[in-house]
Amino acid sequence: MSTTTTTTPTVTEQQSTPTLEKGYIGQSIPRREDKRLVQGLGTFFDDMRRHGMGYVHFVRSPYGHAKIVSIDVSKALELDGVYGTITGDEVAIHTEPFFEMSVEPGANIKDYALAVGRVRHTGEPVAAVCAATRELARDAADLVEVEYDPLPVLVDAEESLKDETVLHDDAGSNVVWSGVFDWGDIDQALADADHVVKIERLHFHRFSSTPLECAGALVEYDKGTAEWTLHCNHQMPGVGAIWMAPALRTGIDKLRFVTQDIGGGFGNKICLHPQYVVLCLLARKLGRPVQWTEWRTDQHTANAHGNERTFLDIEVGVMADGTMTGFKVRALDDCGAFPRYEPLGCIIWAQVTPGLYGWRNIRVDFTQVCTNKSPVSPNRGYSRMQHLWLTERIADIVATELGIDPVEFRKKNYVKTEQMPYETPNGCVYDSGDYAAALDIALDLIDSGSIEDRRKEAAARGKLLGFGIGSTLDSGTNNFGQSTLLNPDLQFSGNNEAASVKLDIFGEVVVTLGTVPQGQGHETTAAQVVADILGCSPEQVNVRRGHDTWFNSHAGFSGTYASQFAFTGLGAVKGAAELVRAEMVQLAAAVLQAPEEAIELADGFARIKDGPEEAALPFMALGAIVNANNAFLPPDFNPTLNHRYVCRPYFGMVDTEKKTGQLTLTYATQIHAAVVEIDPETGVVDVVDYAAVDDCGIRINPQIVEGQVHGATTHALGAALSEEFVYDEEGTLLTSNFYDYHVPHALDMPPLKTGSMESPSPVAPLGAKGMGEGGGGGIHCVCAAIQDALGAAGKAIVYTSCNPPHRVWSMLQDPEATRANVSVVSK
Amino acid sequence: MGTPAPARSRAISLEVNGEAVEYEVPARRLLVHFIRDDLGLTGTHVGCDTGNCGACTVHVDGVSVKSCMLLAVQADGTRIATVEGLAADGELTALQRSFNEHHALQCGYCTPGMLMSATALLEQNPHPNEDEVRVALQGNICRCTGYVNIVEAVVAVGEGTS
Known part of the structure; x- marks a missing residue:
């Protein structure tokens, strides 16, 4: 049923200067993490126990929006085995509200670790109970009596915009942030266009990647030093600490984050600071370690959804030859009850402003509002995915309405490989790539030449067959300076990541990472890079698992997010390894009494090139000299063989007036192609053929890259066909577990074919681009394929990103309802 | 209450x-x-x-x-x-080795359940085809891999190619 085909890699000609010869880099070395994980010997936070540990359970709001009249914890405290409780009133006394990134009105929102006086979404924590067992904590939570006074509920962003009900009185409006991005001259472009295609409304739905391991932490408080240790699965501890420390009225040095194995993150473990602050307060209040493991229902209801976005009043200028010159749109983003990581989503999309296309005139009028739904957080493809879906919907709708073949339309409008590096209208630089060539690989993989025959054959069986393309860019290595395009007063810019490499006494090469892997295989790929630099095998390199603030190998933006490990994470590893290498060469030259140029590091030895066999020092000798036998070294020569390196990519400053700048550094390309069959009786969509082509520059470990492509594709297919957080009008989430929120199972998956090409990044330390998020290519191409299939049944326009059977069936019944959204004005 | x-x-x-x-x-x-x-x-x-x-x-x-x-x-x-208990004697089973060789795990959180379901399948049906593997694993959710490499890893054990 499933076949995986990897095409012969096509290496495009780019001005790239990767400094390393391919040795272990570029090989599909089986992962070293696996040995422990296949034996059940990984350590996830919930595997840890402490003497006297208490289990925490949150008391959560059953209402979408309500005043809290009173909270009575007395009956819970009477239960044997209950250690204590905490409520919003205590949180308001002992902490500050979390720092908000927006300008006004969003800046005035007060977001505490527990609800204070009011709940704003179903599942919002209003109190927490700590008890001797999981079961007792849950029992005790049931005994906490909360009286609510329900308020009107907002579950629609456009309703929210009216401010008839305001969620945050301090802000005085439901708007978090709004602003206009205007590059080029869209009014002129539309006036000059031969066709203006208008689309009234498109909607990108709410879903999330739902990692299989829920969120949580084991938190210990040291009363003597006033330090907290969080054994946790936060995937961005650097920024987590920036939120938490001021709220807890302490310094960042008092928060030690420790991660080991993490059961998936996908961005959904970035906004855990509210729950973690509650755990910190409880650990301190109760004088004992406390542990919280989120329940699946709670994760779906009240942790981290992806951003929901409505696109309104879209107008696209197109010339007679099919060239798109620009577009304008009003984007309305729904961030749920609290902004948390937002309003960053109001700018992150701008990393890929024109998508893969040559549009030079773009205006985006962007507004973000709060609603009575779960807060959002970054979710695989964060904010770019929503915007790229818009650009891909525009491409297909324009092509269909103007009667142009979508493949030829894309090739005509794609940025060309000879234009690389390409500066977008807002000053981002697409570093390398050949979109048309990647598209050709995808077309070959699904045998696009046979589509019309397959369409006829399917029609004979009563099925509607359709074919679609999704083109995306995975922008990697975030410039945090883009936050100042939202709020010029923010003191964030650039990016950084750290790593350390040392050579120890017996020749052990030890690497520590600031990154926080959750399945991406960092231990393996970091070992490959270090082995090539130091001249040993990856087996000789011990990359420590996880992140520990006490490793001192982290930086302000440490974490695994935003497709950047290949740049900043491995850039830091490379930098540290090269510092150690330089000292190893110096030391060997001194000991062997040879010039440094004559020394080579290979096979675990430092030796004289082409020298006698005995003129070689094993790594153990070098490690032992420096660490344990160094009296003979001269006073002016002090190698440490132990180096920390911070990779700080260069972006330059952003222009806050023009809203331009290098918002990110590398752009991996994904071209996905899908063939679907629709059963017109039921609206069921079956993906019958699928290809995903990825170009992320140099692949450190192609097998790991392909695994990321599989995963991103699967998330996109789930989102396109079934995964949706659906609320009723009272703000109750109807899809709060894996029964109602259907993620793909093994039987749901279509045959996946993958292809690849390598356009090395001219700016990344190893020529490798960040990848893994994938920008939702599967959503775009499935939407396109459904629309193509519906062409034979009334030409409905696919207007939303999630198309489960009932929605497809509706489009089949009333295609005109969707077509009313679209019009073409031609001169 | x-x-x-x-x-x-x-x-x-x-x-x-x-x-x-x-x-x-x-x-x-x-x-x-x-x-x-x-x-x-x-x-x-x-x-x-x-x-x-x-x-x-x-x-x-x-x-x-x-x-x-x-x-x-x-x-x-x-x-x-x-x-x-799978590798109780310290020696990985063919299935565990195959998961490693085929990159059938990323975060590793679903892996123990996948291995136990697949081990039970292989005990009853030592040479399953792809469809049989997918049916046997339909009760196990993986959010990282898209199942592609998991299915390949199990089939390979049955084919003796792992």
């Missing part, structure tokens, strides 16, 4: 990974929490509250079972195998 009934417990005896175990457990404790919290065998994972995800899959008397769907007391008198 009534006062919960007092916790009641019961003594159970069973065999876990070949070792006899006797334990006094609360009557309402889930088997998965007994395995993880009481026995300390933390390779068996919890990914949902509803029996959908299969991360907690173990073998009870040779049959693969979601251990969050049983109470510990229901396991009284049974023979249980967990992921820790």
